[in-house]
Amino acid sequence: MFASMTKGAKQMIEYLNKTVGDEGKTFETIDFSSNYTLETVLICAYGIEVKVFEEPDSKFVQMGKKLLQPKPLEAFFFYVSMLYPKITKLLKIRFSNQGTSEQVFEMIKAAFDYRDKNNLESKDFLGNLAPLRAVFGEKSVLALAAAFFVDGQATTGLAMGGILYDLAKNPEVQQKLREELNEYFEKDKGQLSYESIQEMPYLDACFKESLRMQPVLGFLTKVCTKTYTYTPPDESHPPIVIEKGTPILLPIHAIHNDPQYFDEPSKYIPERFMDKEMANTKYFMGFGNGPRACIGRRFGSTQVKTGVAYLIHNYELSLNPNIKLSKIDPWEFFSVPKDGFRVDFRKLKK
Numbered sequence: 061m062f063a064s065m066t067k068g069a070k071q072m073i074e075y076l077n078k079t080v081g082d083e084g085k086t087f088e089t090i091d092f093s094s095n096y097t098l099e100t101v102l103i104c105a106y107g108i109e110v111k112v113f114e115e116p117d118s119k120f121v122q123m124g125k126k127l128l129q130p131k132p133l134e135a136f137f138f139y140v141s142m143l144y145p146k147i148t149k150l151l152k153i154r155f156s157n158q159g160t161s162e163q164v165f166e167m168i169k170a171a172f173d174y175r176d177k178n179n180l181e182s183k184d185f186l187g188n189l190a191p192l193r194a195v196f197g198e199k200s201v202l203a204l205a206a207a208f209f210v211d212g213q214a215t216t217g218l219a220m221g222g223i224l225y226d227l228a229k230n231p232e233v234q235q236k237l238r239e240e241l242n243e244y245f246e247k248d249k250g251q252l253s254y255e256s257i258q259e260m261p262y263l264d265a266c267f268k269e270s271l272r273m274q275p276v277l278g279f280l281t282k283v284c285t286k287t288y289t290y291t292p293p294d295e296s297h298p299p300i301v302i303e304k305g306t307p308i309l310l311p312i313h314a315i316h317n318d319p320q321y322f323d324e325p326s327k328y329i330p331e332r333f334m335d336k337e338m339a340n341t342k343y344f345m346g347f348g349n350g351p352r353a354c355i356g357r358r359f360g361s362t363q364v365k366t367g368v369a370y371l372i373h374n375y376e377l378s379l380n381p382n383i384k385l386s387k388i389d390p391w392e393f394f395s396v397p398k399d400g401f402r403v404d405f406r407k408l409k410k
């Protein structure tokens with residue numbers, strides 16, 4: 061699987077080498093990163109090879125984009141479904157774009173059918189799911205396989221887009237990261253190993269710091285499983301009883317940006333996560349917390365770190381001075397600026 065990610069990262073660099081001239085080129089980083097994460101998810105999860113950067117109009121790219129931009133009403137239903145899951149079930153409310161979801165189902169069904177027809181057995185994600193169709197039914201397995209498409213590429217595209225913006229905004233951090241990357245690329249003779257991706261401390265710190273400042277999900281949704289009495293630190297507030305079954309929204313964006321938990325929260329300081337205690341702080345919840353924390357953490361972070369590593373090793377990123385950051389639309393599902401993050405890419409001279 062890591063070989064497929066590396067392939068995706070190399071294809072991304074090949075595309076840039078072809079399209080970015082000497083004067084550089086501006087990209088919207090979420091769009092750009094989502095192309096890379098889409099390409100790697102298609103190959104890693106479904107064994108489908110598409111040169112996403114070369115084919116921006118392909119149906120796969122269009123599906124990925126639509127899933128990233130639910131309409132305001134769909135976002136509204138998503139919040140309703142979190143707070144009142146029973147009503148949502150009862151009224152059969154859906155928050156995802158129906159047409160797009162059907163296309164994703166069709167794509168996965170076609171991949172299953174092709175493998176069945178040609179007696180192809182594979183040890184990848186779809187290969188492991190294939191026998192479960194007989195146990196849980198085709199529809200359930202298709203839904204599970206489709207969840208990988210949404211979770212595996214939309215979240216990672218947003219996370220990577222955010223890091224690229226932070227690195228462009230903080231050139232000294234970018235240079236420090238590049239020095240670490242150069243060292244590891246040299247040690248691994250030009251192609252980073254899986255172990256190196258997991259090991260690089262500054263790459264990990266930059267990744268966490270970006271997710272701290274701008275978590276992909278602004279809040280976590282939980283349900284209280286045991287009645288609990290919370291005593292607020294301010295004694296003038298009476299204790300609060302949280303009944304079993306109460307839906308809870310945990311505002312992680314606010315916690316991540318609270319000086320009580322992170323010093324100078326509005327500053328991009330990856331070094332804070334180099335500290336052993338901070339590296340494991342419970343107040344960092346970029347991948348959630350508790351028994352329902354993100355199950356794709358390892359896949360997602362490896363995918364993002366690999367893309368960032370190849371990019372920063374080969375290209376210098378800077379903020380385009382003529383483009384202002386647009387406002388975050390409160391009606392949007394994910395909290396990103398309306399026009400994304402516009403960043404200039406310039407090839408490094410080696």
Ligand code: HEM
Pocket residue numbers: 207208211212213215216219271276277280281345346347348349350351352353354355356357359360361364
């Ligand atoms: C950088 C990338 C990613 C980020 C920042 C991220 C973040 C999150 C967050 C914050 C949650 C909520 C956890 C909670 O409520 O405690 C979550 C849940 C989840 N994530 Fe991710 N995720 C990422 C990548 C992925 C990938 C690649 C997959 C699948 C391949 C995935 C699958 C899931 C699933 C299935 C859940 C729900 C888990 C459950 O309810 O038990 N995620 N993720």
